[in-house]
Amino acid sequence: MRLDQETIERIKQAAQVADVIGDYVSLKKKGANLWACCPFHGEKSPSFSVSPAKGIYKCFGCGKAGDSVRFIMDIEGLGYGEALRHLAKKYSIAIQESPLTDEQLQAQNARESLYIALNYAKNYYQNNLFQHEEGQSIGYPYFKERGFSDKTIKAFELGYSLDIWDAFTRDALKNGYSIDVLEKAGLTIRKPEENKMFDRFRNRVIFPIHNVSGKTIAFGARILKADKNQPKYLNSPETEVYHKSNILYGIYQAKNAIRSKDVCYLVEGYTDVISLYQAGIENVVASSGTSLTLEQIRLIARFTQNITVLYDGDPAGIKASLRGMDMILEEGLNVKLVVFPQGEDPDSYVQKIGSDAFVQYITDHASDFITFKAELFLKEAGNDPFKRAELIKDMVGSISRIPDSIKRSVFFKKQQA
Ligand SMILES: [Zn+2]
Structure with a gap:
């Protein structure tokens, strides 16, 4: 055009x-x-x-x-x-x-045609949720149970995929999308040897994943019925426009609040992001399914130098993500951590105590990474001198990653105290 x-x-x-x-x-x-x-x-x-x-x-x-x-x-x-x-x-x-x-269709570059198809899919799933009988009776009640308002559902462009093998693919083909593009966008799976094609997402609620400027680049999809043979969450595969290590869920909706509050809250799941956003805490993103990457940290660093990681109370999960914290320090950003009471995650906790008390809890319980790590491991080491020595080595390792020498020396002093 x-x-x-x-x-x-x-x-x-x-x-x-x-x-x-x-x-x-x-x-x-x-x-x-x-x-x-x-x-x-x-x-x-x-x-x-x-x-x-x-x-x-x-x-x-x-x-x-x-x-x-x-x-x-x-x-x-x-x-x-x-x-x-x-x-x-x-x-x-x-x-x-x-x-x-x-000719104009031909002239579009490959990325553009993927964006257009993904946007079409997003609208299609959203339509299912609000207009289709199955979406209304199965998908919509799920979001309502989670406490999401219509306004929130629309802000995150949530949707629903029908319990039919190829409903989306047939609809998209009918509307002029090529099977090639649908496959490259990760929307359709093709089995040429069996002469079959079917939708990647079926009978799931749909969470579109947006890039910083709000374009839909992928989908996360949650199953609704109990089925041991199916993963609870299914995500788009890596495509030309979607590299999951480069993107954070919610960054488009959160970026202005991150900038104005000058801090980014990092959580684990889609529903944590959405619940906090609905409660008025909009400066929140999720790394959703990957451990934190350098690219994701740099994405946050475009808007703030301060990251507060919000964990649910699972110690195994906390330990697994400590490497990510070291990377944040290495990039010169400030990182704090908040752990929620046992059995609570940010989603459940904000719904339980409300947004004011939630923000207050974060303020009261945010500890810097070095103190946090020391407490976590000292508890484990007890009086074992070898374990304690190991711990000190580990702490020094973390602190030495901080590029700013003044900040570094503050932490060294703190650690010796
Ligand atoms: Zn440059």
Whole structure:
């Protein structure tokens, strides 16, 4: 689809460079320009500058530079036309949408066609939840039982997949999507040797996974009936637009609150994120199913330097995630931990005590990582001198990862006390 020059000008006018980039990183004013750590390459001190007067950005580390349209092309991996369309949507600029011709469809790059198919699927599942009898009688009551309001369900674009082998695939094919794209988007599974194709998600409630700018890039899906042969949660496979180690569930809905509260709460599950969000605690994301990765930490670091990890009271789970904490320290971020009472997770606990008491609990119980780790292991070591020596070595190892020497020495002193 071609946009006329007048529309392009209007889009470019509306899409002020600082505002567009501010969706992806926290910009800080210094002199005439705004600065941030570059979203295109890993760095700990800002070399990415934005000039609102000139309408351009430039990274002095990796050399990426351009205007707001170029930025969207680079960070979302879109072509020129799709980047303009993305901005038109953000700034509510009406564009004439004519049906695509075959040549135009061909011209779309591979990533774009995946985004379009995933968006179609998201709408389809959402429609099932609100319009289809099965969605209304099976999917919708599940979310209601979890205490989610319609507003929350819509904010996270939750949906439902029917208990039919190929309902989605047939619908999408009928609407002009190619089987190739559906397969590459992780939506349809093909068994060519048996001449079969079927939907990846069936008879499950659907949690769309969004990237930072709100595009649907994958799905998590929870089973509703007890079936030992089926996993409780099923996720999209890795695709060209979905790398699970690079993304955090809820980051799109949370980013502005993370920026304004200057802290990011990290939880484990989709429903923890959604429950806290509904309770008005919006600065929360989940690593959902993977142990925390460097890319995920850097994604948070675009918006804040402070992470508070909220654990449910399971000691095995806590130990398994200590490595992730070391990585946060290594990136120069501040990390605190909160453990909830036995048998509670953030979801259940916020529903039990309400949001004010919940925030107060976090404030009262957040301990820094080093203190937390010392307490956890000292309890185990008891009076065993070998175990205690091992522990001290371990603590020193953690502290030495902190890149800032002043912060490091504070922790060393604390640890010797
Ligand atoms: Zn850079």
